[in-house]
């Protein structure tokens with residue numbers, strides 16, 4: 611009758627299965643997803659983060675352009691150096707794109723941040739786009755620990 615979500619790779623779980631509820635027919639369903647209590651806070655953080663990232667991307671682009679120009683006028687292109695700067699720019703740009711996407715779809719209010727690296731993620735995300743942390747397991751073990 612009750613279909614519980616499968617928890618991948620959890621061999622040892624202290625209380626994986628909750629005891630059956632006592633005969634209260636009108637009890638609220640305990641299988642409901644946890645309410646997003648931090649929606650507003652996350653939103654403000656995300657907007658702040660977005661502003662930081664916009665500034666950082668602009669700065670990195672400016673730096674990269676200036677560096678390339680300096681190398682060009684000296685006729686000494688150090689590609690390694692340019693690539694290193696470009697990677698930093700790419701990272702910031704990717705995070706900015708993700709943050710902007712989340713801010714746009716924040717109406718659902720269930721987005722969060724990765725507990726390992728702090729990168730923001732959208733509500734439907736299964737894995738952290740930045741460090742690869744499984745966000746599903748993160749949620750599941752957290753929910754179990756609360757029992």
Ligand SMILES: [Zn+2]
Pocket residue numbers: 724725726727728729738739740741742743
């Ligand atoms: Zn992460």
